[in-house]
Amino acid sequence: MAAAESAAGRVTRDLRRRVLSGELKPGTVLSQSRIAAEYDVSRMPARDALQVLANEGLVDLGPATSVVRELSIAELQELYELREAIEPVLTRLAVPNVGRAQIAQMTSLVDVMETAPSAADWMDANARFHEHVYTSVDRPRMIELTEHLRRLTDRYLYLHVGVFGDVDHLHDEHRQILAAVRAGDAAGAAELTRIHLATSHEFILRYLLEHALLLPLAHGSETR
Amino acid sequence: MAAAESAAGRVTRDLRRRVLSGELKPGTVLSQSRIAAEYDVSRMPARDALQVLANEGLVDLGPATSVVRELSIAELQELYELREAIEPVLTRLAVPNVGRAQIAQMTSLVDVMETAPSAADWMDANARFHEHVYTSVDRPRMIELTEHLRRLTDRYLYLHVGVFGDVDHLHDEHRQILAAVRAGDAAGAAELTRIHLATSHEFILRYLLEHALLLPLAHGSETR
DNA sequence: TCACTAGAATCGGTATACGACTTGACGCTT
DNA sequence: AAGCGTCAAGTCGTATACCGATTCTAGTGA
Numbered sequence: 336m337a338a339a340e341s342a343a344g345r346v347t348r349d350l351r352r353r354v355l356s357g358e359l360k361p362g363t364v365l366s367q368s369r370i371a372a373e374y375d376v377s378r379m380p381a382r383d384a385l386q387v388l389a390n391e392g393l394v395d396l397g398p399a400t401s402v403v404r405e406l407s408i409a410e411l412q413e414l415y416e417l418r419e420a421i422e423p424v425l426t427r428l429a430v431p432n433v434g435r436a437q438i439a440q441m442t443s444l445v446d447v448m449e450t451a452p453s454a455a456d457w458m459d460a461n462a463r464f465h466e467h468v469y470t471s472v473d474r475p476r477m478i479e480l481t482e483h484l485r486r487l488t489d490r491y492l493y494l495h496v497g498v499f500g501d502v503d504h505l506h507d508e509h510r511q512i513l514a515a516v517r518a519g520d521a522a523g524a525a526e527l528t529r530i531h532l533a534t535s536h537e538f539i540l541r542y543l544l545e546h547a548l549l550l551p552l553a554h555g556s557e558t559r
Numbered sequence: 560m561a562a563a564e565s566a567a568g569r570v571t572r573d574l575r576r577r578v579l580s581g582e583l584k585p586g587t588v589l590s591q592s593r594i595a596a597e598y599d600v601s602r603m604p605a606r607d608a609l610q611v612l613a614n615e616g617l618v619d620l621g622p623a624t625s626v627v628r629e630l631s632i633a634e635l636q637e638l639y640e641l642r643e644a645i646e647p648v649l650t651r652l653a654v655p656n657v658g659r660a661q662i663a664q665m666t667s668l669v670d671v672m673e674t675a676p677s678a679a680d681w682m683d684a685n686a687r688f689h690e691h692v693y694t695s696v697d698r699p700r701m702i703e704l705t706e707h708l709r710r711l712t713d714r715y716l717y718l719h720v721g722v723f724g725d726v727d728h729l730h731d732e733h734r735q736i737l738a739a740v741r742a743g744d745a746a747g748a749a750e751l752t753r754i755h756l757a758t759s760h761e762f763i764l765r766y767l768l769e770h771a772l773l774l775p776l777a778h779g780s781e782t783r
Numbered sequence: 784t785c786a787c788t789a790g791a792a793t794c795g796g797t798a799t800a801c802g803a804c805t806t807g808a809c810g811c812t813t
Numbered sequence: 814a815a816g817c818g819t820c821a822a823g824t825c826g827t828a829t830a831c832c833g834a835t836t837c838t839a840g841t842g843a
Contacts, residue, residue: 379829417645
């Protein structure tokens with residue numbers, strides 16, 4: 336069943352993609368009517384889509400207007416703090432259940448990343464690499480939350496997609512994580528995951544600062 | 560401004576309360592039409608409310624029917640794992656910023672809990688006690704997520720509201736946390752918070768098992 | 784020239800209406 | 814009698830219409 340997707344779902348997915356990719360910049364005003372016209376649907380699916388994206392934290396629903404949520408150094412920090420708290424736990428739980436098939440696929444994904452066709456492909460492979468660990472554990476909410484947080488941080492990653500610099504540390508870390516997983520060292524893999532996230536955070540942060548992508552230091556308009 | 564609440568907000572809040580309190584039992588079918596009739600509004604606010612509750616994980620939206628989400632030992636476990644991962648981090652960050660006013664209020668709340676007027680009051684005071692720590696730190700998403708998770712675990716707590724047994728450990732733990740906060744011992748307060756959550760989890764779990772509230776061991780219908 | 788006010792345009796929330804789909808039961812066929 | 818097909822009731826998704834509130838604008842008066 337291809338599940339004949341609903342109009343609301345289609346609008347939601349595309350709007351999400353456009354926000355994450357930066358095509359819709361922070362601060363952009365999103366009105367139900369305009370979105371409806373743009374996708375040639377009524378206002379109702381547009382309304383649904385906006386509500387979903389609001390719950391995901393991608394847009395702010397004002398009383399009389401909705402805007403694409405602002406980015407900020409503070410939010411990036413907060414998102415990585417959350418990921419560093421949760422993903423090691425998930426890793427620790429998952430490691431004993433990771434099978435040979437998944438390890439094989441992870442190995443091939445590491446190879447893909449190291450040959451690095453394009454930045455977008457790298458990000459995709461990176462996401463799937465980590466997902467392979469998580470899918471082998473029975474924690475649906477934790478997995479959902481983890482992927483959700485990853486998507487939110489991806490929004491910052493897209494700011495410099497295509498301009499990857501020195502990612503060798505990341506490759507090393509991937510290999511180390513893979514080794515720990517293969518050895519069944521849950522605690523080790525968990526700690527390596529945490530370090531990996533901290534490194535990534537610092538990497539992105541350094542990039543943003545060096546390239547003078549001056550995001551607001553504090554949180555955006557939290558004055559709902 | 561009291562902000563003349565929208566109908567959808569009112570329905571959402573009340574439905575949420577009814578689900579959390581157990582008035583609407585897991586498995587109960589929720590149709591948009593019936594909810595609309597019940598609250599004397601059209602189907603649209605009812606639809607909105609259901610979608611919000613679905614995002615919160617309180618109801619499952621089927622293709623032709625929506626039902627109150629099932630409870631399970633596995634989900635309880637997962638929720639507490641998440642809380643144990645996140646709340647200590649939040650505590651550690653917050654402790655340096657907690658002021659005297661908040662400490663004073665926390666102290667009075669501990670007293671309230673120990674005199675324990677009713678179970679509902681106890682839960683309310685408990686929630687506010689922990690919120691006082693978190694509100695003094697600039698992590699809006701983390702706080703939102705924490706309160707969200709607490710609400711979800713409250714759903715299990717309501718299963719035995721009014722039948723509190725031996726909660727002395729909890730009181731001791733509260734006093735210890737308060738002492739650590741007062742002393743500015745961030746790491747200590749964080750670790751005490753983690754232990755406090757683990758104790759609570761075990762407490763609820765033991766109660767559920769002893770009273771033969773036979774929840775499904777595994778996750779509910781995750782077969783969306 | 785500037786400030787303030789009235790009106791028009793726009794927006795979001797809600798109600799109602801319509802069509803497609805799912806579900807369940809009844810009756811027919813084998 | 815059992816299985817299957819068809820029909821009816823209910824449900825959701827979407828479109829359209831209406832309403833109050835907000836905002837922007839243009840015009841008037843000091």
